[in-house]
Amino acid sequence: MSIQSNIIMIEENMEKALKKSGREGEKVELIAVTKTIDIDRINETIRVGISNIGENKVQELEKKYDLIGDTVNYHMIGHLQTNKVKNIIGKTRLIHSLDRLSLAKELDKRSKNNAIVTDVLIQVNVAEEESKFGLKVEEVLYFIEEILDFKNIKIRGLMTIAPNTTDEILLRKIFRTLYNLKENIKNKNYENLSMDYLSMGMTNDYELAIEEGSNMIRVGSAIFGKRNY
Numbered sequence: 001m002s003i004q005s006n007i008i009m010i011e012e013n014m015e016k017a018l019k020k021s022g023r024e025g026e027k028v029e030l031i032a033v034t035k036t037i038d039i040d041r042i043n044e045t046i047r048v049g050i051s052n053i054g055e056n057k058v059q060e061l062e063k064k065y066d067l068i069g070d071t072v073n074y075h076m077i078g079h080l081q082t083n084k085v086k087n088i089i090g091k092t093r094l095i096h097s098l099d100r101l102s103l104a105k106e107l108d109k110r111s112k113n114n115a116i117v118t119d120v121l122i123q124v125n126v127a128e129e130e131s132k133f134g135l136k137v138e139e140v141l142y143f144i145e146e147i148l149d150f151k152n153i154k155i156r157g158l159m160t161i162a163p164n165t166t167d168e169i170l171l172r173k174i175f176r177t178l179y180n181l182k183e184n185i186k187n188k189n190y191e192n193l194s195m196d197y198l199s200m201g202m203t204n205d206y207e208l209a210i211e212e213g214s215n216m217i218r219v220g221s222a223i224f225g226k227r228n229y
């Protein structure tokens, strides 16, 4: 299957999931996860209409930014080390992995130095998996209140990585929990914060995630085939 036909198929599935959940006509953004993918294939993806790509390593994001430039929007979707913030500041449309105060401080400081505001999502480890980063659901509100007056970062929503399982009931429960948390935060009407984005859903679960309210999915293997690492 070609990259183009894979994307067409995913977009059809996205439409179906929206329809199924009564959200027909709403917008869901597809982020093509390009980690380990070479420049030629990324350029092909851009040619067939993709305008958002996701990387999980700073070094790889930097390299691709240098070669491709800003004809595409970059999303940092992986764990972000505080000492690497300076390398990607100003290069991202959205950082999906804000999960601790020290990182928020560094992002705010570096953004201020560059006279920009960096848009971020808070990563939530809904399933509380040992192997994954992210705040617990019950920690999120406190964290938000801690960083709400940081002027050079703006919280735009929430992100989660669901467990690698085919248990549909469990997956739905996780997605619904994050959706409800998002609504709960939105209803507090904080200043300097918006809950525009709910980044959830990957190759194996993006349809379920959309049915449960996601509006930003991060898909790699369904576009490029299985990664060999």
Ligand SMILES: *Cc1c(COP(=O)(O)O)cnc(C)c1O
Residues within 6 Å of the ligand: 033, 035, 056, 077, 078, 161, 202, 203, 204, 218, 219, 220, 221, 222
């Ligand atoms: C790799 C990755 C994805 C994409 O995974 P696929 O299963 O290949 O779609 C999505 N989100 C994050 C954070 C990732 O690291």
